[in-house]
Amino acid sequence: MKYLVMVQGTQADYEGMRGKASEHAATWTEEELQAMYAYMGAINDDLAESGEIIDAQGLAEPARTRLVSRTPDGGTEITDGPYSETKELMAGYWxxxxxSLERVTEIAERVSRCPGPKGQTGHPVVIRPIMDGAGDIC
Structure with missing residues (x-):
C-alpha cells in the first residue's frame, strides 16, 4: 500500500531555522540544522535501500504559499501567505x-525523533493512505 507521510511545521519554525527565535519556535544553530539534515538523509537512504521510498521532499516556508479557493458567489479568491505562526502546515513529505500500516507507523515514529534545538517539542507526523481507486472510498 502507498502512504503519504507528512511532517508538519509552522512559519515560526522556518524563522527559527534562519536564526529568528519567537515564543513559538527556538533558534537553530548551524550544528543543529546539519544534524537534522543528516538525520533525515539517513532515513531517506534507509528507505531507498529497502525500496520503500517513492518520493520525498521538503517544502518552502508557509509565507511562500498561495491558496486558491472558490467563493460562495462562484468567483475565485487568491490569498498569499504568511499564515499565522501557530497554524501548522505540511513542511515536508514522503x-x-x-x-502495512504498522511499518509506515514505525517510519513516522523515527521521523518524529528528528533532532532539533534544545527545548523543541517536535512536530506531528501524519500518515495518510493513498487511494488506488474509487473502491478505496467506501
Missing amino acids: VLECE
Whole structure:
C-alpha cells in the first residue's frame, strides 16, 4: 500500500531555522540544522535501500504559499501567505510503499525523533493512505 507521510511545521519554525527565535519556535544553530539534515538523509537512504521510498521532499516556508479557493458567489479568491505562526502546515513529505500500516507507523515514529534545538517539542507526523481507486472510498 502507498502512504503519504507528512511532517508538519509552522512559519515560526522556518524563522527559527534562519536564526529568528519567537515564543513559538527556538533558534537553530548551524550544528543543529546539519544534524537534522543528516538525520533525515539517513532515513531517506534507509528507505531507498529497502525500496520503500517513492518520493520525498521538503517544502518552502508557509509565507511562500498561495491558496486558491472558490467563493460562495462562484468567483475565485487568491490569498498569499504568511499564515499565522501557530497554524501548522505540511513542511515536508514522503510517498512510501510499505507492507502495512504498522511499518509506515514505525517510519513516522523515527521521523518524529528528528533532532532539533534544545527545548523543541517536535512536530506531528501524519500518515495518510493513498487511494488506488474509487473502491478505496467506501
